[in-house]
Amino acid sequence: MPELPEVETIRKSIEPFLANAIVTAVDVREARLRCPVNSTDFSRWIIGNRIVSVARRSKYLIWQLENDASVIIHLGMSGRLGIFAADAAIETHTHVIFHLDSSIQVRYRDPRRFGLVEVTPPQAFATWFRFTNLGVEPLSAAFNHHYVANLLKKSKKPIKNWIMDAQNVVGVGNIYANEALFKAGIHPIRPANSLKNDEQRRLVESVKSVLTAAIDKGGTTLNDFRNARSEPGFFQLDLAVYQNDGQVCGSCGAIIERIVMSGRSTFYCPSCQR
DNA sequence: AAACGCGCCTGCGGGC
DNA sequence: TGCCCGCAGGCGCGTT
Incomplete structure (x- = not known):
């Protein structure tokens, strides 16, 4: 959840x-x-x-x-x-x-x-x-291009799995990994060490902006999420790709696809994300 | 050694 | 109606 x-x-x-x-x-x-x-x-x-x-x-x-x-x-x-x-x-x-x-x-x-x-x-x-083994907080200054570039070059795992790995950066789960990669224009299966300098920078900024926007909307309520006062969040209305497979990409008009990576549903726009 | 697959649980929705 | 299947926002373990 x-x-x-x-x-x-x-x-x-x-x-x-x-x-x-x-x-x-x-x-x-x-x-x-x-x-x-x-x-x-x-x-x-x-x-x-x-x-x-x-x-x-x-x-x-x-x-x-x-x-x-x-x-x-x-x-x-x-x-x-x-x-x-x-x-x-x-x-x-x-x-x-x-x-x-x-x-x-x-x-x-x-x-x-x-x-x-x-x-x-x-x-x-x-x-x-x-x-003790947790990575940096994504909304802190410690999550920056310098930090990310240094770790990305050591990893061959797909970039989606890399950002969901709490030893690198914490708090990014399946929804926001998909959303951040869409916003950064990066294909989820790209090896971590294949990201160019500008892609690394876009990744950092996208993770920060997607998480911040979701907090501003009180989180994503797909099913049962509620805050402490039992109120739902509203970021589900702003999801660009998550669970949107088969639908038209709001950015380019291509059809959003779904694949499975490490057992998790993965959604992306084959045209916007390379 | 890094990276993946699987199991832990219950509930829900879809297809037959 | 009811059953079976796949799927779900996370994480840690075992295997390769």
Whole structure:
């Protein structure tokens, strides 16, 4: 489900409810996520402590607590994080419920259970193992032509797979990889090390502009994505190629094609993207 | 060693 | 109506 724009949309929508709230209880209704949810960690480091802020690194949401512990949440393919009144009916696949002293609840719901809810103890966050091999944030100054050019020349993998590899740059999943390559005019199967200088620059700018535009529209709601207030996003209306196979390219009039790369649907304009 | 294939899960829509 | 199939926004492991 969520790529960087959707996770950032949730971060922004949930932070006003979480900042300065105290976690009073955590119900783990289903512990079998990507990794087992550890109730003991919540008892030890989270319950009774105050949330200071909500950050994002890659597609992870990070609740930073006053005691310097943190709650790390990844939404996988189908995860949702929403604000609910304490008496609201509990939807199916609601696996973890955080009770706050403001009497509202944050509920983690994830039908496919590919997501993750875990705790880092105080001081552990900065060196947490899930973050150690991550590449740069795409919207940071560190994601620039110099950085990209240096890594691209070392890789022969298709450029689409390269930008979806979190060791290079984080947050770009299947939707935005397709969209960014369309905008950059680069064919998805091109080997990473075959990109010319101007193509490398266009790739950087396209990734940044597509992600920024998607955040501005509150993310892409294909099916079930909702922000913390259960509102959909609107970037699906601006998708140029994703799931548009068989339709006319809005830029040149050619027909958008679909191929499969590494098991993922890949959409591109055979005329605009070379 | 880099790059790919596959499995982890549930739900949905299409075809028969 | 109902069944079966393919497909879905991510990630990590094993194999080559």
